[in-house]
Amino acid sequence: MRFVHTADWQLGMTRRYLGARPAREAGGPTGEAQARFAEARLDAVRALGRIADEADAAFVLVCGDVFESNLVGPEVVARACEALGSFRTPVLLLPGNHDPADASCLLRRPDFVRRRPPHVTVLDTPGVHAVAPGVEVVAAPWRSKHPLSDLVGEQLAALDPAPPGTLRVVAGHGELDVLDPDDDEPARIRRDGVLAALADGRVHYVALGDRHSAWADAADDRIRHAGTPEVTDFDEVDPGHVLVVDLDEHAARVRTETVGRWRFVRHYAALDTDADLDALDAWLAARADKERTAVRLVLRGTLSLRQRTRLDELLGGHGHAFASLEILEPHSDLATVPDDADLDALDLHGFAADAAAELFAAAGRASEGAGDVEARDALRLLHRLVGS
Numbered sequence: 001m002r003f004v005h006t007a008d009w010q011l012g013m014t015r016r017y018l019g020a021r022p023a024r025e026a027g028g029p030t031g032e033a034q035a036r037f038a039e040a041r042l043d044a045v046r047a048l049g050r051i052a053d054e055a056d057a058a059f060v061l062v063c064g065d066v067f068e069s070n071l072v073g074p075e076v077v078a079r080a081c082e083a084l085g086s087f088r089t090p091v092l093l094l095p096g097n098h099d100p101a102d103a104s105c106l107l108r109r110p111d112f113v114r115r116r117p118p119h120v121t122v123l124d125t126p127g128v129h130a131v132a133p134g135v136e137v138v139a140a141p142w143r144s145k146h147p148l149s150d151l152v153g154e155q156l157a158a159l160d161p162a163p164p165g166t167l168r169v170v171a172g173h174g175e176l177d178v179l180d181p182d183d184d185e186p187a188r189i190r191r192d193g194v195l196a197a198l199a200d201g202r203v204h205y206v207a208l209g210d211r212h213s214a215w216a217d218a219a220d221d222r223i224r225h226a227g228t229p230e231v232t233d234f235d236e237v238d239p240g241h242v243l244v245v246d247l248d249e250h251a252a253r254v255r256t257e258t259v260g261r262w263r264f265v266r267h268y269a270a271l272d273t274d275a276d277l278d279a280l281d282a283w284l285a286a287r288a289d290k291e292r293t294a295v296r297l298v299l300r301g302t303l304s305l306r307q308r309t310r311l312d313e314l315l316g317g318h319g320h321a322f323a324s325l326e327i328l329e330p331h332s333d334l335a336t337v338p339d340d341a342d343l344d345a346l347d348l349h350g351f352a353a354d355a356a357a358e359l360f361a362a363a364g365r366a367s368e369g370a371g372d373v374e375a376r377d378a379l380r381l382l383h384r385l386v387g388s
């Protein structure tokens with residue numbers, strides 16, 4: 001029996017650094033990257049649907065967070081239904097923590113129900129669902145944003161061994177206790193219970209969502225997170241895939257297929273010399289698919305005024321090509337300290353020269369370490385004004 005395991009489509013997700021906010025700074029992201037990012041999530045759905053069709057999969061199982069929120073707009077719902085309608089393999093949607101089956105559940109909203117293609121089923125009822133001849137899915141949907149128990153564990157505890165010839169797949173959402181050992185989180189999925197249910201034949205595969213990185217349990221690789229099919233954040237490990245699972249009563253053979261096309265990249269750079277700036281410039285220039293790449297730079301070092309101006313120009317130039325390019329300020333530590341060449345380059349006279357000299361004295365020299373930060377900022381501004 002073959003099926004596609006996926007999760008965390010997060011349809012309708014917005015990202016501030018792609019220009020999702022209505023009020024934007026001059027020169028900030030324009031929002032067109034946000035629109036392309038939203039379209040990419042739907043492209044990933046269409047791509048995994050094609051993979052399922054071509055693989056002749058029995059079904060596509062989406063383990064929660066199909067939508068970013070129960071409150072996403074009707075246009076997100078309509079486009080999602082169009083994407084779901086682009087392939088013929090049956091689809092099973094599990095409510096997760098972002099789209100729980102509560103009173104506001106999007107998967108029960110009239111605009112979704114009206115447009116939902118007939119091959120799409122919502123697993124909003126916990127328990128065993130017969131989904132194909134000889135195949136059962138054991139659903140553990142989230143029914144609120146803050147469940148007070150291990151929803152998967154409860155379903156497993158209520159099961160008898162699967163009837164002979166029947167394959168059972170668990171559909172769950174949430175972290176295993178071993179992946180995020182937080183004693184205060186009652187909804188953690190107890191791994192011991194999952195391993196026991198696989199060992200005694202109550203279930204044959206445990207499909208999980210919530211973790212946006214793909215993951216397989218080392219003790220039994222039939223316990224898996226599929227990861228998000230299109231990247232959602234900078235800390236995800238190898239996102240952008242779906243799993244094509246061939247399952248029998250004893251084992252799962254899992255093939256990973258790539259559907260995601262965006263990249264979120266964090267880059268660390270030490271900036272102290274012109275050569276360091278050259279290297280950063282070259283690194284940015286070498287990125288492929290810049291229009292689908294968001295970059296966060298963590299920058300550390302000390303630059304002169306001239307070098308800092310060069311950095312600003314360099315980032316400004318590359319920024320137009322990328323979906324997003326920003327300095328991650330809380331993790332960066334970049335000082336601008338004027339050197340003698342900066343003072344000469346200003347070529348000021350009279351009152352302005354006196355003021356600049358005073359600022360230089362207050363700002364200190366790079367070799368002397370810390371100086372007055374406000375004086376350095378003022379010099380940066382002065383350098384930019386005079387230099388332009």
Ligand SMILES: [Mn+2]
Nearest residue numbers: 008065098210
């Ligand atoms: Mn999620």
